Amino acid sequence: xxxxxxxxxLKLENINRTYAxxxxxxxxxxxxxxxxxxxxxxxxxxxxxxxxxxxxxLGLLDAPTSGHLYYLGxxxxxxxxxxxxxxxxxxxxxxxxxxxxxxxxxxxENVLMPSFISRKTNKEQKNRAKEILIHVGLGDKFYxxxxxxxxxxxxxxxxxRSLMNNPSVIFADEPTGALDQKTSMDIYNLFRxxxxxxxxxxxxxxxxxxxxxxxxxxxxxxxxxxxxxxRHV
Amino acid sequence: xxxxELFIALRYVTSxxxxxxxxxxxxxxxxxxxxWIPSINLSFFDDLIDKSVASTPNITITKELDTFKSxxxxxxxxxxxxxxxxxxxVQSRKRNxxxxxxxxxxxxxxxxxxxxxxxxxxxxxxxxxxEERGAQIRGxxxxxxxxxxxxxxxxxxxxxxxLGVNDIVLGITLADKLNADIGDRVTITGxxxxxxxxxxxxxxxxxxxxxxxxxxxxxxxxxxQIFELGNDVNSIGIKIxxxxxxNDVAQALRKMTGxxxxxxxxxxxxxxxxxxxxKLIIVFINFLIIFSAASSITSVFLMLIASKAKEIGIxxxxxxxxxxxxxxxxxxxxxxxxIAYVIGLCFAKLLIAWYAGIIExxxxxxxxxxxPEFKISIQYAVLAFFYSIFTTILASIIPSxxxxxxxxxxxxxG
Ligand SMILES: Nc1ncnc2c1ncn2[C@@H]1O[C@H](COP(=O)(O)OP(=O)(O)O)[C@@H](O)[C@H]1O
Ligand SMILES: [Mg+2]
Numbered sequence: 001x002x003x004x005x006x007x008x009x010l011k012l013e014n015i016n017r018t019y020a021x022x023x024x025x026x027x028x029x030x031x032x033x034x035x036x037x038x039x040x041x042x043x044x045x046x047x048x049x050x051x052x053x054x055x056x057x058l059g060l061l062d063a064p065t066s067g068h069l070y071y072l073g074x075x076x077x078x079x080x081x082x083x084x085x086x087x088x089x090x091x092x093x094x095x096x097x098x099x100x101x102x103x104x105x106x107x108x109e110n111v112l113m114p115s116f117i118s119r120k121t122n123k124e125q126k127n128r129a130k131e132i133l134i135h136v137g138l139g140d141k142f143y144x145x146x147x148x149x150x151x152x153x154x155x156x157x158x159x160x161r162s163l164m165n166n167p168s169v170i171f172a173d174e175p176t177g178a179l180d181q182k183t184s185m186d187i188y189n190l191f192r193x194x195x196x197x198x199x200x201x202x203x204x205x206x207x208x209x210x211x212x213x214x215x216x217x218x219x220x221x222x223x224x225x226x227x228x229x230x231r232h233v
Numbered sequence: 234x235x236x237x238e239l240f241i242a243l244r245y246v247t248s249x250x251x252x253x254x255x256x257x258x259x260x261x262x263x264x265x266x267x268x269w270i271p272s273i274n275l276s277f278f279d280d281l282i283d284k285s286v287a288s289t290p291n292i293t294i295t296k297e298l299d300t301f302k303s304x305x306x307x308x309x310x311x312x313x314x315x316x317x318x319x320x321x322x323v324q325s326r327k328r329n330x331x332x333x334x335x336x337x338x339x340x341x342x343x344x345x346x347x348x349x350x351x352x353x354x355x356x357x358x359x360x361x362x363x364e365e366r367g368a369q370i371r372g373x374x375x376x377x378x379x380x381x382x383x384x385x386x387x388x389x390x391x392x393x394x395x396l397g398v399n400d401i402v403l404g405i406t407l408a409d410k411l412n413a414d415i416g417d418r419v420t421i422t423g424x425x426x427x428x429x430x431x432x433x434x435x436x437x438x439x440x441x442x443x444x445x446x447x448x449x450x451x452x453x454x455x456x457x458q459i460f461e462l463g464n465d466v467n468s469i470g471i472k473i474x475x476x477x478x479x480n481d482v483a484q485a486l487r488k489m490t491g492x493x494x495x496x497x498x499x500x501x502x503x504x505x506x507x508x509x510x511x512k513l514i515i516v517f518i519n520f521l522i523i524f525s526a527a528s529s530i531t532s533v534f535l536m537l538i539a540s541k542a543k544e545i546g547i548x549x550x551x552x553x554x555x556x557x558x559x560x561x562x563x564x565x566x567x568x569x570x571x572i573a574y575v576i577g578l579c580f581a582k583l584l585i586a587w588y589a590g591i592i593e594x595x596x597x598x599x600x601x602x603x604x605p606e607f608k609i610s611i612q613y614a615v616l617a618f619f620y621s622i623f624t625t626i627l628a629s630i631i632p633s634x635x636x637x638x639x640x641x642x643x644x645x646x647g
Contacts, residue, residue, distance in 0.1 A: 056642050061550055082554055089552020096645055100547040102241075104248035114551045116237035161551075 004073045009168060009201055010035040010058060015067035017053050027053040028064070029224040037168065038199040040192065042212040045221035051205045052173055054221065058203065059092055059171045060084045072168070089118050093162030095172040099154040101146040107133060107157045108142040114164040125164075132160040136190060152183035159190065169201040176206070184208065238557050242565035245537075246572075252537050256530055256566070257573040260621050263526035264577025267617040269584040271515050272610040276585075277598065278508045280605030284441040285501050287383035288448075290350070290470030291479050294340075294486060295493045296330050333466045336490055343489070345473040345482050350377035351466040353456035359403070359449055360420040360428075361411040368407065368449045370421055372456015372466075381470040384437060384450070391415045391435035398454045402435035404445035421451065423459035431455065440603035519616075523624045530566060530628035538562060538636045545636050546644025555637040562636055566629035570621045577621070578614060585609060 004011055010033075017028040027050045035041060043051050056062035057069065060076060069076045071087070079087070088094075093114075101110045111129040115121045133142060136156040138149075146154050155175065162170050172191070176184035188211050195202050206212050213232070220228035246253050330336055333351040340346065353372040358365055375396045379385040385393055393402050401419060403411070413419055413433050422428040431451060438445055457463065473482050479496035487494040498505060538545070545558055589607035596604065 052646075059550070061642050085549070085552045085554045087552075088550060094547070094550045096547075098543070098645075100543055100645065102544050102547075104244045113237075113548070116240065117548070117552050117557070119235055119237065121237075 004070055006073075007036050008034055008070075009037045009039070009072065011068075011070040012058075013068040013070075015057060015064045015069060017050075017057055017062070018065045026224050028057065031067070031224075031226060033219070033226065033229075035169075035201065035203065038195070038201055039217055040195045040202045040215050041204070041217040041219065042215040043203065043205045043219045043221060044207060044209065044212045047207075049221045050224040051221055055171050055173045055203070055205055059094060060088055061094075089114060090165060091168045093165070093167040093170040095155070095158050095162050095170060095175045097174040097177040099146070099151075099158040101154055101157055101161075103146050106143045106145055107138060107149065107160075110146070110157055111160045111164055113161060118165060129160070129164060132163050133157070135194075136160045152179050152187070155179060155183075155187060156190070159187065163194065163200070166198075167200070169203060172202065172204040174205050174207070176208070176211075184211065188214070238560035239564050239568075241561045242568055245561070245565045246568050249537065252533050253569055255533050256569045256625075257576065259526045259529040260570050260573035260625065261577035261580055263522045263624075264574050264617045264621050265580035265584060266522050267519050267620060268578065268581035268609060268613050269588075270518060271512075271613040272581065272585050273588050273607055274511055274515075275508075275610050275613075276605050276607040278504065278511070281441075281504055281600055282501065282508075284439055284444075284601060285504070286476055286497050288387065288439040288441060288444050289497060289500065290381045291473045291476050291497050292471040292483050292486065293495045294330070294336065294469040294471065294490060295467055295495070330466050330469065330492070333469055336469060336492070340471075340486055340489060343482065343485060345475065345478055346471055347474055348377070348380035348472040350374060350381040350470045351453070352378065352468050352470055353453060353460055353462055353466050354468050355424055355456075355460050357424060357459065358422045359401075359407065359411060360422065361413050361417065364411045366407060366410060367447065368421075369447050370423070370449055370451060370456060370459070372451050372453040372460070374453050375450075378450075378470070381472045384439075387437040387439045388435050389438050391433070393435045393437070393450060396434065396450065396452045398452045399431055400434040400452065401431035401455075402437060402450040403433055404448050405436055405438040406442065406446040407449065408433070408436050410446070421449070421455075421459060423461065425461055427459045427461055429455055429459050438603075440601050442600060515613075519620065523620055526621075527624045527628035530625055531632060534562060534566065534629050534632035535635075538632050541636070542639060542644045542647060545639050546641040546647075549639070549641040550645065558639075559630075559633045559637040562633035563626060563629050566625040566633075567622060570625035574618055574621045577617065578609075581614075581617075582609060 012031050012033040015028055015031040016026070019025040019027055031054070043054065045051050053062065057064050060079075063077070071091070076084070102113065105113070108129055111133055112121060112125065115125045115129070130142060133139060136159055138153060138156055138160070141149060141153065146157070149157065159175070170191075176187050179187065191202050191204065194200055204215070212218050215232065217231045218228065219226055330351070337349050337351070341349065351374065355370060357368060357370045359368045360366075373396070375393050379393065388402070389405065391402070396402065401421065403413060403419075408414065411419060415433055415436065417433045418430055419433060420428050420430050453466070457465070473479060476497065479498045483494045483496035483499070486492075548558060585607050589604075592598065592607070593604050598604065
């Protein structure tokens with residue numbers, strides 16, 4: 001714990017995730033992985049290979065069956081739900097395939113939701129939310145509800161929301177899976193831009209190979225094992 | 234934003250109108266019924282008690298340890314064959330207090346006692362022309378009597394103050410039946426046949442049928458004459474501060490004087506018992522009302538929360554804690570119940586007004602010749618408030634707890 005270097009965001013040691021049942025599913029098998037701050041990383045692999053499981057474990061939404069997960073030098077297995085929730089609120093942003101916006105709230109309110117949850121919303125935060133929305137190209141949609149926006153626009157709102165509390169890392173599980181190619185590319189470029197500008201770590205699951213290949217680092221998972229971990233410079 | 238839970242809850246209230254309306258209607262009907270049913274019944278009972286208490290002393294001391302109580306107009310008297318009743322009593326009656334001044338002196342310092350008035354009271358007849366009616370003849374000292382009962386306020390014509398030895402005051406119903414009015418002369422006859430010719434100087438209406446038909450007031454002296462009591466009285470009426478302490482005070486007076494002491498609560502035991510039985514039934518009815526309102530809340534919330542599972546998942550992934558998720562839904566329910574309470578209260582008022590209209594058009598009730606004033610029962614309005622809040626919390630807590638316990642991964646994928 002003490003000897004994990006400063007620049008390491010995440011460290012996995014012998015992580016297993018087994019879904020119990022009559023036929024136990026070994027979704028993650030003895031994963032060892034280190035992710036540094038500011039990395040732009042994609043995870044690829046066939047369907048059912050364990051990518052989502054990996055994202056959920058990394059994002060503290062799911063607990064590994066065994067192994068150690070270190071976040072910013074701290075071992076997380078002893079953390080209770082409350083602590084994990086606070087950590088997620090502060091340090092982690094999620095983007096899912098479905099945007100999962102709250103339909104009753106405007107784009108701006110949806111973006112502000114993580115700050116509402118941290119109970120720190122003030123004028124500054126509201127301005128920040130607006131800036132982020134402008135940044136993702138929705139400067140004219142502050143007060144639109146999700147039903148009034150297109151799929152791509154909603155996903156941008158979800159991206160803006162994930163950025164709101166200025167987390168250390170964004171987990172995006174097939175964030176463009178439901179979008180057309182052009183929109184996918186735009187969103188991918190948006191991620192890159194944010195990564196370049198503020199150094200936020202991005203971990204993106206995608207099955208669009210050519211998109212994946214543009215990342216700095218590509219991890220391939222097959223059947224719960226990491227079979228490839230390559231860096232592009 | 235300190236309480237984002239409330240912010241989300243209120244938005245859910247305004248955005249999910251269908252659910253909001255269903256829940257609000259369910260609770261407001263419940264609230265209206267919880268207020269309406271007791272209000273109209275208690276208005277009726279309160280009125281009955283008010284009228285009974287107002288027209289008789291809170292406590293009456295009599296000498297004879299006779300279980301037959303007739304100094305107050307009872308409902309037995311109203312229903313039973315009056316003549317038969319009179320005959321029986323003529324034989325058994327012998328109740329007099331020789332030195333009522335001593336008794337008054339003896340008890341005057343008892344706590345709660347506000348005023349005392351000696352009187353004689355027996356059954357007799359009032360005759361005018363061919364009409365002959367049985368009556369409770371009450372010989373009073375008007376200056377004292379008016380301090381003990383509200384009879385003065387019930388006078389609708391003429392007067393009771395300064396009642397002379399040749400004067401009589403009749404109840405409105407009796408006056409009608411005798412076809413007697415102010416200035417007319419009537420004859421009263423005591424149980425032993427002594428009679429006296431008197432002039433009608435006042436007519437009263439207590440609103441209580443038994444009183445208005447059977448009670449007459451004469452001067453103490455006249456009463457003593459026709460009942461052949463000499464200078465004795467047979468009762469002392471007492472007014473106390475807290476009328477619901479009547480039984481305790483009566484008990485104390487009984488011990489102190491050794492005389493027979495009656496309280497209005499014993500006299501009106503039937504009504505009071507009826508009220509208590511009614512209140513018990515109301516507890517049961519309220520329980521049923523609450524139960525049905527609660528079950529509608531629970532089922533609507535189970536559906537609502539099922540439809541919001543993904544959103545709950547994302548809220549939790551953003552760091553919303555379990556208790557916050559729960560608070561969102563519970564405060565949504567509570568907000569709805571506050572709205573519903575106000576609607577239910579207005580609804581109850583309308584129902585009470587509607588019911589009062591029906592009763593008023595009838596103009597009378599079984600025991601009273603005047604219609605009571607139907608008021609909202611503050612007690613039950615307050616109770617309904619807590620019922621509605623408590624019920625909604627209880628009814629929403631199980632679905633909300635389920636929401637809070639949702640596994641975010643499953644919720645998001647599900
Ligand atoms: N909640 C679950 N219970 C049981 N098995 C599961 C559950 N979630 C995922 N799995 C199984 O775990 C394996 C990995 O799933 P997942 O991580 O979703 O793969 P991917 O995201 O790569 O498609 C699959 O075989 C899947 O069926
Ligand atoms: Mg997946």
